[in-house]
Amino acid sequence: MSRLAGRQFLNIPGPTNIPDRVLQAMHRPALDFMTPEFFEIQTECRDNLKKVMKTDGEVMIYASSGHGSWEAAMTNICSPGDTVLMCETGRFSESWAEMCKAFGLKVEVLENAWDRSIDPGRVEDRLRADTAGTIKVVAVVHNETSTGITHDVAGIGAAIRAADHPALLIVDTISSLASMDFRMDEWGVDVAVAGSQKGLMLPVGLGISAASEKALAATKSATLPRKYYDWNEIRTGEQGRLRFAGTAPSHLFFAMREGLRMLLEEGLDAVFARHARLAEATRQAVRAWGRGNGPTLFGKDDHSLSNSVTAVTMPHGFDANAFRGKVLAETNVALGGGLARLNGKVFRIGHLGDLNEPMILGCLAVVEMQLKRQGIPHGAGGVDAAVDYLARH
Numbered sequence: 001m002s003r004l005a006g007r008q009f010l011n012i013p014g015p016t017n018i019p020d021r022v023l024q025a026m027h028r029p030a031l032d033f034m035t036p037e038f039f040e041i042q043t044e045c046r047d048n049l050k051k052v053m054k055t056d057g058e059v060m061i062y063a064s065s066g067h068g069s070w071e072a073a074m075t076n077i078c079s080p081g082d083t084v085l086m087c088e089t090g091r092f093s094e095s096w097a098e099m100c101k102a103f104g105l106k107v108e109v110l111e112n113a114w115d116r117s118i119d120p121g122r123v124e125d126r127l128r129a130d131t132a133g134t135i136k137v138v139a140v141v142h143n144e145t146s147t148g149i150t151h152d153v154a155g156i157g158a159a160i161r162a163a164d165h166p167a168l169l170i171v172d173t174i175s176s177l178a179s180m181d182f183r184m185d186e187w188g189v190d191v192a193v194a195g196s197q198k199g200l201m202l203p204v205g206l207g208i209s210a211a212s213e214k215a216l217a218a219t220k221s222a223t224l225p226r227k228y229y230d231w232n233e234i235r236t237g238e239q240g241r242l243r244f245a246g247t248a249p250s251h252l253f254f255a256m257r258e259g260l261r262m263l264l265e266e267g268l269d270a271v272f273a274r275h276a277r278l279a280e281a282t283r284q285a286v287r288a289w290g291r292g293n294g295p296t297l298f299g300k301d302d303h304s305l306s307n308s309v310t311a312v313t314m315p316h317g318f319d320a321n322a323f324r325g326k327v328l329a330e331t332n333v334a335l336g337g338g339l340a341r342l343n344g345k346v347f348r349i350g351h352l353g354d355l356n357e358p359m360i361l362g363c364l365a366v367v368e369m370q371l372k373r374q375g376i377p378h379g380a381g382g383v384d385a386a387v388d389y390l391a392r393h
Helices: 020-026 036-053 066-077 091-102 120-129 153-162 213-218 250-266 268-290 320-331 357-373 382-392
Strands: 009-011 058-063 083-087 106-110 135-141 168-172 191-195 206-211 309-313 333-337 346-350
Touching: 009 346, 009 357, 020 250, 036 058, 036 206, 036 250, 058 066, 066 091, 066 135, 066 168, 066 191, 066 206, 066 213, 083 091, 083 120, 091 106, 091 135, 106 120, 120 135, 120 153, 135 153, 153 168, 168 213, 250 268, 268 309, 268 357, 268 382, 320 333, 320 346, 320 357, 333 357, 346 357, 357 382
Parallel strands: 009 333, 083 106, 083 135, 135 168, 168 191
Antiparallel strands: 058 206, 191 206, 309 346, 333 346
């Protein structure tokens, strides 16, 4: 097979495009991670992560994926038999629940349709009914990558307070952080879970946890086994240094320092506005395609459609995996596939991280071209709708 010319358009919801500045920051020799230079780098990274996460809490960083941060959150604050109220959002809430069960935690799923956002009032009602206070944790995915729906973390935090319930609120921000507003302290989040490879514009390999004082206090009585992710060990390094279970991933810290500087130079509000514009342009295109009995937006609540990834439902009788397979093979545009029950039914357009108008318009033009080439019904003018929107906003 001959090589496709040009660079790949990476429109999956993670990993995302890594900016040249970040790649160049990594292109340097290794250094001793016990030196003052590395201490300064990790301190800057932690301080700037706090700005992005909008927290005064403790930030821990591991050599792991975001799933490692899930494990860290549960093992540091829970004991065997504790009850976790898992808000159903999609495949990643399912996966998180599976992890909890593997650790001997009791998981109660607050059932919810995947194409709808969680109603915080239902969380409040369940907690009010828990008069014995058996629910230890409320867990929710802020932005569900598999469905393209963002959930109301601020509302869920308010619901916990309104119910006057002692449960800890743990939030997966893996595909929302640095793509849309997240206010850890203001919203009453006790643990925020994050990863490096999405809105932070870094390679895969760093897991991130931010913890409130309430969450840190819970580690004193938590008895789930932990070692690699033990917050108490990570936080007891000399002179405030992070400790690592082995060699520190120094090159990923070089990348993180540069990526965080880029985000703060652009300004977080500007970053969020850019994501919102590109996301709505994408949705405008999908709505146009859908007018011809073609692909449609998976999410049913317009107010909660994600600004980092759009899930698109294929017309009945057409396979989303076959469609995106040809898109990749023929045009070198990578789209995300459907996960779990959505496998083969949806494809996903990622529009987060280091992305601009030409990049998203190129992706949308290829999708529209391939709908035509592959004989998939669709309304005309999707790209025109995206262009019109961007020209006016």
